[in-house]
Amino acid sequence: MDIIRKERALSIVTKLKSYSYRRLLLSLIILGGFGFVRIPIEMNTEKMLKEQGFRDWSPSMSAREQLTQASFVGSIGGFRSLIASIYDLRAHQAFRDKDWASVEKFRGVTTSLQPRFAKHWDLAAWDLAWNAYAYYRNKSEWAEDGVESWQMKNIMMPRYLEKGLEFAKQGAEWVPESYRLSMVVADIYSQKYNDPELASQWYLKSSQADDAPPYVFRAYATHLARCEGKEEKAYEVTSSLYRSTRFGTRALTLTVRRDMERLEDHIALSAANKMSLEQLESAALSNGSTYLDYAKLGMHLLEVKKDLKATLAVYREIVNDKNAPLFYSRKLLMLLARNPANQEQAYEALKKLLKRSPEIFRRQDLIEFTKLETSLGASKNNREK
Amino acid sequence: MSADKVKSVKDDLVLQHKLFSLSRVWAIAFNTFTQLVRMKVFYFMLIFSVLIIGANFLFLNFTFEQELKILKDVSFGAMTLFASIFSIVGTALLIPKDIEDRTLYTILTKPVPRFEYLVGKLIGIIFLVAVSLVLMSFLFFAVLYFRQHGILAEEIKMIRGGATDAQKEYLKETIFAQGVRPELILGVLAVFLKAAVAAGVALVVSTFASSTLFTIIVSLVVYFIGHAQSLALEYYFPEGQIHGALQRFIAGIVAVVFPNLQMFNIFDGLITGQSISTTLMFRLIGLTGFYLTIYSMISWILFAKKEL
Numbered sequence: 001m002d003i004i005r006k007e008r009a010l011s012i013v014t015k016l017k018s019y020s021y022r023r024l025l026l027s028l029i030i031l032g033g034f035g036f037v038r039i040p041i042e043m044n045t046e047k048m049l050k051e052q053g054f055r056d057w058s059p060s061m062s063a064r065e066q067l068t069q070a071s072f073v074g075s076i077g078g079f080r081s082l083i084a085s086i087y088d089l090r091a092h093q094a095f096r097d098k099d100w101a102s103v104e105k106f107r108g109v110t111t112s113l114q115p116r117f118a119k120h121w122d123l124a125a126w127d128l129a130w131n132a133y134a135y136y137r138n139k140s141e142w143a144e145d146g147v148e149s150w151q152m153k154n155i156m157m158p159r160y161l162e163k164g165l166e167f168a169k170q171g172a173e174w175v176p177e178s179y180r181l182s183m184v185v186a187d188i189y190s191q192k193y194n195d196p197e198l199a200s201q202w203y204l205k206s207s208q209a210d211d212a213p214p215y216v217f218r219a220y221a222t223h224l225a226r227c228e229g230k231e232e233k234a235y236e237v238t239s240s241l242y243r244s245t246r247f248g249t250r251a252l253t254l255t256v257r258r259d260m261e262r263l264e265d266h267i268a269l270s271a272a273n274k275m276s277l278e279q280l281e282s283a284a285l286s287n288g289s290t291y292l293d294y295a296k297l298g299m300h301l302l303e304v305k306k307d308l309k310a311t312l313a314v315y316r317e318i319v320n321d322k323n324a325p326l327f328y329s330r331k332l333l334m335l336l337a338r339n340p341a342n343q344e345q346a347y348e349a350l351k352k353l354l355k356r357s358p359e360i361f362r363r364q365d366l367i368e369f370t371k372l373e374t375s376l377g378a379s380k381n382n383r384e385k
Numbered sequence: 386m387s388a389d390k391v392k393s394v395k396d397d398l399v400l401q402h403k404l405f406s407l408s409r410v411w412a413i414a415f416n417t418f419t420q421l422v423r424m425k426v427f428y429f430m431l432i433f434s435v436l437i438i439g440a441n442f443l444f445l446n447f448t449f450e451q452e453l454k455i456l457k458d459v460s461f462g463a464m465t466l467f468a469s470i471f472s473i474v475g476t477a478l479l480i481p482k483d484i485e486d487r488t489l490y491t492i493l494t495k496p497v498p499r500f501e502y503l504v505g506k507l508i509g510i511i512f513l514v515a516v517s518l519v520l521m522s523f524l525f526f527a528v529l530y531f532r533q534h535g536i537l538a539e540e541i542k543m544i545r546g547g548a549t550d551a552q553k554e555y556l557k558e559t560i561f562a563q564g565v566r567p568e569l570i571l572g573v574l575a576v577f578l579k580a581a582v583a584a585g586v587a588l589v590v591s592t593f594a595s596s597t598l599f600t601i602i603v604s605l606v607v608y609f610i611g612h613a614q615s616l617a618l619e620y621y622f623p624e625g626q627i628h629g630a631l632q633r634f635i636a637g638i639v640a641v642v643f644p645n646l647q648m649f650n651i652f653d654g655l656i657t658g659q660s661i662s663t664t665l666m667f668r669l670i671g672l673t674g675f676y677l678t679i680y681s682m683i684s685w686i687l688f689a690k691k692e693l
Contacts, residue, residue: 023690027683034679035641038672042645045668046615052661054654077612078579078646081653082462085455092447117657119450213555 056115066109084113100132104163118178121171125184129164129192133157161192182206183216196226218253225259235263254359261327264295272300291324311335327360329353337372347372409497410505417509421475429467433521436463437528449536453563456532457656460525461572468514468580475510476587477600500685507588507681514580522573526565533564568660572652578673579649583608585680592688611646614639644676
């Protein structure tokens with residue numbers, strides 16, 4: 001046995017000796033030299049990767065705290081996207097369980113792991129600003145305890161709304177090339193904070209992205225139209241949109257029509273109150289005047305001078321202008337119907353117009369129309385027709 | 386036979402024997418590939434198929450972006466895992482198995498330089514990884530293609546009153562942007578390059594390792610450090626803050642010795658719709674070639690005079 005052991009020990013020693021240390025040293029020198037050559041190239045490559053947006057996550061202490069150990073190791077080891085998807089699933093499960101604190105935590109992880117994926121931010125904002133907010137609103141309405149209800153309304157709801165907004169804003173910073181997150185910020189300002197001014201600013205930003213669908217710019221125009229003191233700018237935007245869609249290939253939306261009418265009424269009324277009849281007349285009769293100048297004059301005659309006959313004459317001029325929107329025909333007929341002698345004729349014309357272009361009739365117009373119908377004693381069958 | 390004749394035959398043989406022969410390397414590489422295929426490694430395709438088909442059908446309640454992303458994540462994750470395992474375990478198994486089967490002695494007693502043997506083995510492994518990645522990609526792209534069309538049809542169906550041509554076009558553009566894109570092939574290529582470097586590392590380790598298990602463990606540790614090194618350096622020594630000599634020394638050693646595998650992790654970005662420049666891709670290919678050349682050289686230096 002001793003002989004065998006000795007032989008074995010000898011063989012190991014022989015092997016070690018034969019293994020030239022010079023070769024080991026040479027290998028280390030090559031490895032080191034290679035390291036020094038490749039490091040600048042790799043640093044440059046890393047820089048390029050960073051510039052092209054491939055280095056959007058770094059394992060900081062906060063990331064380590066957010067992730068489990070396995071997830072952290074997986075994220076470093078090249079499975080970051082997969083780990084983000086797993087946390088996305090966990091967030092979805094937490095959403096189903098109405099565990100909003102976990103939803104917030106998991107959405108935070110997904111967005112920090114893949115900040116350049118717009119959908120992660122979108123879902124985070126949606127879960128908190130809409131779902132969590134609605135959950136606490138419903139709960140507060142049904143809560144029997146007044147203090148609890150107050151807490152939900154004044155602490156939980158605003159908190160989740162702010163969190164959702166924060167996610168959307170951070171996302172918009174990370175993915176500025178996408179329209180989506182700026183639109184989400186705008187939606188929150190519009191639907192939750194009821195702030196059309198901030199909403200219009202974000203809709204404008206969103207509409208400037210290359211991938212923005214046309215409705216985002218329309219949303220900008222609509223929200224701008226709701227901003228007090230910005231009617232001139234809103235009219236500029238809305239009228240350009242109105243003309244590009246009315247005379248273009250796309251269909252004109254109801255909102256643009258309504259905004260256009262509201263803004264033209266506002267501008268006309270404002271001019272009617274500020275300017276004298278002479279000024280308005282000279283503006284309307286001057287070369288290069290538009291139907292809007294006539295509308296201002298018409299508004300002055302109607303609201304200030306209370307001269308229906310003259311107003312009708314002005315509105316006839318407007319209706320003859322090809323550029324004037326169709327709702328002026330409805331306005332003219334409605335004005336005509338104010339005179340009992342013309343009611344029958346106006347009613348028939350309005351009926352035809354309603355059949356041809358129902359979109360130019362607003363709710364109050366339909367109420368007026370029904371009243372007119374009732375006063376004329378039109379039969380129910382006739383009305384239905 | 387006269388002495389002159391013997392000398393001339395000897396000279397002829399010496400002249401005919403090239404120092405480096407691609408055909409010999411190819412013969413070894415092909416045999417390595419065959420040897421690995423006979424180990425029934427392609428059974429992994431069954432697991433891969435179950436994974437991606439499962440990922441395709443399990444998450445139907447999500448938005449299409451999430452659904453397609455999960456499918457891509459699972460597929461790329463599985464590709465990375467399988468390719469890395471193949472390259473490390475396959476390389477770690479080969480030399481000890483050749484010694485155990487005595488194949489190595491048969492090869493080396495012939496006029497085959499050890500360098501050719503090592504390069505042939507490495508190419509064989511890389512070839513196996515490439516074939517398995519091609520198979521996985523084929524399945525992945527097919528499933529992704531059918532899924533994106535399925536989602537498009539579902540989305541169009543959901544629009545009340547029927548979708549207009551503009552709506553259909555918009556949906557198609559949006560859905561397909563998350564579906565099959567040529568950039569995803571570059572992601573697969575990056576997975577392959579990383580696996581190739583990992584195989585190179587395992588080859589170096591296997592030339593001085595005493596067991597297969599040792600090779601696998603050491604290679605996995607290097608693989609992990611290779612992923613973490615650039616991030617660790619960035620974390621511990623933020624830009625411009627490496628002041629102390631010790632800090633510089635540690636940072637230098639880590640960066641010099643271990644390969645930077647994090648560099649190849651580009652599919653995270655490609656999955657979410659980012660694009661990579663051709664220059665950057667060529668850089669990664671060039672660096673991989675550089676790594677493999679150096680690792681082959683080191684392996685040869687360590688293996689050349691090794692007592693077998």
